[in-house]
Amino acid sequence: MAEHKVVVVGAGMAGLVSALQLAHAGLQVTVIDKASAPGGKIRQLMPDGMPVDSGPTVFTMRWVFDQIMASVGTRLESQLNIQPLSVLARHFWEDGSQLDLYADPAQSLDAVARFAGRAEAERFARFCHTARQVYDALEGPFIKSPSPTMAHMMTQLGPRGLATLASVGPMRSLWNSLGRHFNDPRLRQLFARYATYCGSSPWEAPATLMLIAQVEMDGVWTVHGGMHALASCLMRLGQANGVNYVFSSECERIEMSQGRVSGVRLASGDSLRADSVVFNGDIAALRKGLLGPGVQKSVQGKVQPRSLSAVTWSMHADTQGMALDRHNVFFNNDYASEFDDIFMQKRMPQQPTVYVCAQDRGTDTPPPGAERLLCLVNAPARGDKRLSEDELHACAVSSQARMAKAGLHLSLESSASCIRTTPQDFHQLFPATGGALYGQATHGWMAAFARSNARSQAKGLYLAGGSVHPGPGVPMAAMSGQLAAAALMADLGLTSLSHKTATSGGTLTH
Numbered sequence: 001m002a003e004h005k006v007v008v009v010g011a012g013m014a015g016l017v018s019a020l021q022l023a024h025a026g027l028q029v030t031v032i033d034k035a036s037a038p039g040g041k042i043r044q045l046m047p048d049g050m051p052v053d054s055g056p057t058v059f060t061m062r063w064v065f066d067q068i069m070a071s072v073g074t075r076l077e078s079q080l081n082i083q084p085l086s087v088l089a090r091h092f093w094e095d096g097s098q099l100d101l102y103a104d105p106a107q108s109l110d111a112v113a114r115f116a117g118r119a120e121a122e123r124f125a126r127f128c129h130t131a132r133q134v135y136d137a138l139e140g141p142f143i144k145s146p147s148p149t150m151a152h153m154m155t156q157l158g159p160r161g162l163a164t165l166a167s168v169g170p171m172r173s174l175w176n177s178l179g180r181h182f183n184d185p186r187l188r189q190l191f192a193r194y195a196t197y198c199g200s201s202p203w204e205a206p207a208t209l210m211l212i213a214q215v216e217m218d219g220v221w222t223v224h225g226g227m228h229a230l231a232s233c234l235m236r237l238g239q240a241n242g243v244n245y246v247f248s249s250e251c252e253r254i255e256m257s258q259g260r261v262s263g264v265r266l267a268s269g270d271s272l273r274a275d276s277v278v279f280n281g282d283i284a285a286l287r288k289g290l291l292g293p294g295v296q297k298s299v300q301g302k303v304q305p306r307s308l309s310a311v312t313w314s315m316h317a318d319t320q321g322m323a324l325d326r327h328n329v330f331f332n333n334d335y336a337s338e339f340d341d342i343f344m345q346k347r348m349p350q351q352p353t354v355y356v357c358a359q360d361r362g363t364d365t366p367p368p369g370a371e372r373l374l375c376l377v378n379a380p381a382r383g384d385k386r387l388s389e390d391e392l393h394a395c396a397v398s399s400q401a402r403m404a405k406a407g408l409h410l411s412l413e414s415s416a417s418c419i420r421t422t423p424q425d426f427h428q429l430f431p432a433t434g435g436a437l438y439g440q441a442t443h444g445w446m447a448a449f450a451r452s453n454a455r456s457q458a459k460g461l462y463l464a465g466g467s468v469h470p471g472p473g474v475p476m477a478a479m480s481g482q483l484a485a486a487a488l489m490a491d492l493g494l495t496s497l498s499h500k501t502a503t504s505g506g507t508l509t510h
């Protein structure tokens with residue numbers, strides 16, 4: 001099989017994982033990316049010359065990476081220094097109240113009791129129980145399934161899973177469902193925010209997305225060296241398995257010949273022959289014809305609205321003694337207006353929720369003086385149309401005011417110590433997305449089933465990344481990379497991703 005050539009277009013999380021596993025299985029793999037470094041959305045910017053994680057910052061579902069590392073004969077802890085956080089996130093409201101959620105459920109329960117009273121803490125405990133049940137019910141039949149359909153999932157759920165779904169009310173929105181769990185509007189808002197982890201509005205996302213809260217309550221980790229270290233680690237392992245990486249190189253066309261993929265053409269004019277291609281960009285680019293007419297109709301699944309974009313500020317700034325934790329959320333007073341602005345009015349939110357990742361925190365030693373921060377507000381995926389400078393400025397001003405109310409005084413003006421990234425910038429980085437960062441929005445009960453799986457309609461073309469099943473987020477994208485590698489291997493008649501080192505001659509069994 002060593003002569004089977006695979007080109008992976010995109011060195012995002014899914015592309016890196018696919019490439020590593022395919023090369024480990026003995027295939028000849030080349031990864032090309034138009035960016036100058038691996039990671040895709042996992043990127044670092046350098047305000048004041050300091051490396052700031054400017055994409056994902058919340059690292060969850062560590063077990064996904066434990067399994068990936070095991071599949072290539074190593075262990076996560078021997079590759080990276082990963083530490084669990086005791087405080088999952090710190091939340092601030094405009095009325096001055098504040099709540100930390102902890103890795104230790106008992107500590108969270110006490111914190112909620114102090115914050116909202118014993119009865120609400122009991123409701124919180126019941127919510128956690130339900131979220132756990134939803135996660136357990138859906139992990140096998142949906143998240144880990146290579147190609148879930150509603151009918152298949154229903155047969156897989158079993159009586160217990162079906163009862164869990166029925167109790168949640170799958171047709172309900174997350175917002176509606178949370179109203180049945182919590183009396184305190186702040187807790188409803190806190191748990192509704194998890195819909196944004198897959199770029200969706202809590203008012204449109206199905207109640208089952210409460211499982212994201214469970215994922216976070218199962219643990220949040222920090223990666224020494226930043227999230228970028230995870231991408232670099234996967235690339236290093238890929239290199240050790242023979243993957244060839246080519247950066248600053250855009251794929252302009254996926255070539256077809258005699259009804260199947262035959263290679264890729266690069267913007268430089270060069271061509272690479274390939275027996276199979278894994279596409280790790282957003283599927284919107286394929287649908288738009290950016291990769292050529294041969295693969296334009298290759299994506300199955302329903303077209304859904306774009307997910308959220310964001311405006312981010314990567315900073316090196318003095319937080320003036322503010323008691324930040326690593327992950328901080330500054331909520332607004334009118335949560336509904338934020339999603340109405342973004343999804344209905346298609347404008348920057350007038351009252352944004354601001355997320356701040358204080359990247360030097362979460363260890364025992366608080367940072368001295370200036371520290372590295374990523375500030376993020378949700379935004380409409382209108383990066384292909386251009387948001388006006390006035391609109392962006394107004395959002396920066398209201399974000400500053402929101403943080404200042406809680407005592408955090410930051411200037412969100414662009415400067416050497418503050419680098420802004422807008423939906424326009426994200427659209428440039430991730431073509432055809434309008435800056436949408438999480439593929440299609442998960443709006444409506446069936447939306448999760450509208451995502452394409454790893455097999456495209458074009459023979460030899462596989463799909464991997466946040467825009468395909470099981471969806472966005474670093475661990476989910478990594479899983480989609482695994483699924484694409486597994487689909488490709490299965491189509492070659494190879495039964496498993498067995499160890500190259502375990503078979504003589506480095507090849508696989510058919």
Ligand SMILES: Cc1cc2nc3c(=O)[nH]c(=O)nc-3n(C[C@H](O)[C@H](O)[C@H](O)COP(=O)(O)OP(=O)(O)OC[C@H]3O[C@@H](n4cnc5c(N)ncnc54)[C@H](O)[C@@H]3O)c2cc1C
Pocket residue numbers: 009010011012013014015032033034035039040041042054055056057058059060249250251252280281282285310312376429430431437438464465466467471472473474475477478
């Ligand atoms: C600001 C921000 C915050 C986030 N926060 C979190 C978080 O806290 N936790 C979490 O789990 N997730 C978070 N996410 C989501 C998470 O980062 C993504 O879901 C995940 O990293 C996507 O991985 P991917 O495999 O889809 O590849 P992507 O990261 O989308 O990378 C795709 C790659 O393909 C390349 N490419 C595309 N087209 C071409 C072409 N034609 N030729 C060559 N190369 C091409 C691009 O350059 C890019 O490098 C966040 C994302 C952003 C942007």
